[in-house]
Amino acid sequence: MCSIPFCQTYLFARHTLLIFAGMKKIALIVAGGSGERMKSSIPKQFLLLARQPILMHTIEKFHAYDPQMEIRLVLPSSQLDTWRDLCETHRFSIRVQTFAGGTTRFQSVKNGLQNIPQNALVAVHDGVRPLVSIATISKCFEEASQYGAAIPVVELNESIRRLTPGGSQAEDRTLFRLVQTPQVFRSNLLLNAYNAPYRETYTDDASVVEQSGHPIQLVEGNPENIKITTSMDLSIAQSLL
Numbered sequence: 001m002c003s004i005p006f007c008q009t010y011l012f013a014r015h016t017l018l019i020f021a022g023m024k025k026i027a028l029i030v031a032g033g034s035g036e037r038m039k040s041s042i043p044k045q046f047l048l049l050a051r052q053p054i055l056m057h058t059i060e061k062f063h064a065y066d067p068q069m070e071i072r073l074v075l076p077s078s079q080l081d082t083w084r085d086l087c088e089t090h091r092f093s094i095r096v097q098t099f100a101g102g103t104t105r106f107q108s109v110k111n112g113l114q115n116i117p118q119n120a121l122v123a124v125h126d127g128v129r130p131l132v133s134i135a136t137i138s139k140c141f142e143e144a145s146q147y148g149a150a151i152p153v154v155e156l157n158e159s160i161r162r163l164t165p166g167g168s169q170a171e172d173r174t175l176f177r178l179v180q181t182p183q184v185f186r187s188n189l190l191l192n193a194y195n196a197p198y199r200e201t202y203t204d205d206a207s208v209v210e211q212s213g214h215p216i217q218l219v220e221g222n223p224e225n226i227k228i229t230t231s232m233d234l235s236i237a238q239s240l241l
Contacts, residue, residue, distance in 0.1 A: 024120040025141060026070045027062040027182070028112045031055055031127025032101050043079060044228060045127045050241045052090050054228060055083075057130035057241075062123070063094050065137045073127070074101045074112040106202055110194045116187050121145060123182035124190075124205045126227055131240055133222040137182060143217045144184035151184075151206045152221030153177035179204060180221040189214055 031045040045055040055073075062071055075083055077100035086092070101108035109124060116122060121144055123137065136152050143150035156176055161168040183205045190205070193212040202208050206216045224240050226233055 023145060023186075024070070024117060025066055025068075026072065026116060026120055026122045026187070028072045028074065028109065028122055028124045029055075029058060029062070029127050030074045030101070030105060030108050030112065030124065032074070032076055032105065032108055043076075043082075045075075046079075046082065046086060047228075047234065049130065049228075049234065049237055052092075053086055054130050054237075055127045056086075056090065056092050058125065058127055058132075059092075059094055059096060061130065061132055061134065062125070062137065065134045070097070071095070072097045072099060072112050074099045074108045076101050104198065106194075106198045106208070109205060113187075113191060113194060116191065118188045118191070120187040121184055122187050122190050123184045125182040128228040129181055129225055130228070131222075131237060132180070132182065132225045136180075136219070136222045136225060139219045140182055140184040143219050144186060147215075147217040148186045148189050149184070149206065149209050149214055150217040150219050151204075152180040152182070152219050152225065154180065154221045154223050154225075177218065179206065180225050180227075185209055 031043075046053045048054075049057060059071060059073070062069055071094065073083070073096045075098060080098055080100065083098065099112045099114065102111055113122070121141055123140065125132070140150045140152055154177065156173040156178060158173070160171050160173050160176065162171050181204075185205070189209055189212070193209045193214075196208075196212065199211070202211070210216055226236065228234055228237055
């Protein structure tokens with residue numbers, strides 16, 4: 001016979017897995033880049049990486065994690081026709097629902113949350129993070145099913161300083177983490193958080209949910225899960241692929 005603490009832990013873990021298995025999984029991919037920092041007339045999510053647009057690599061990662069997952073894509077309304085044309089050109093066949101974005105990322109995510117069920121797990125991901133690992137996606141979904149909100153983070157490798165009125169001061173980098181996506185939430189938490197008014201202090205979805213009073217669980221991300229915003233980032237991504 002097992003000890004009581006062990007049995008309790010086993011039963012809790014089994015209960016969590018059963019809940020997780022029964023919850024609908026949704027990937028909400030937000031891509032609103034213009035290509036300005038790339039010094040390109042082509043929006044960065046449509047730039048070619050290994051012979052296909054960055055955005056397609058990103059979508060393929062979530063499809064590989066779970067082929068049954070519902071994938072939603074939020075783009076500026078002016079880019080929806082371009083996306084459809086690219087899908088035809090590259091024979092991209094993964095089924096994706098498209099939504100028109102808003103003037104802010106907050107509004108774009110809110111638009112993509114239309115008609116999402118209350119009992120689901122939603123991963124909000126940057127469209128220009130194609131190098132996220134399937135292991136990172138999996139860990140975020142598993143932790144969110146248990147804690148309600150989970151985000152991937154990585155440690156800082158360099159010294160950091162805080163700006164002060166008199167100059168700057170050194171900070172302990174072990175107390176900080178770099179935040180990545182996907183950020184995964186139980187849909188009821190995410191929907192309730194996005195019903196609140198927009199604040200300029202919101203930097204990501206975790207900050208929106210945290211403002212509603214729910215704690216955020218940190219998950220170890222993968223270092224190569226960079227956000228492609230500059231030509232150097234694109235070169236790094238090309239090398240990693």
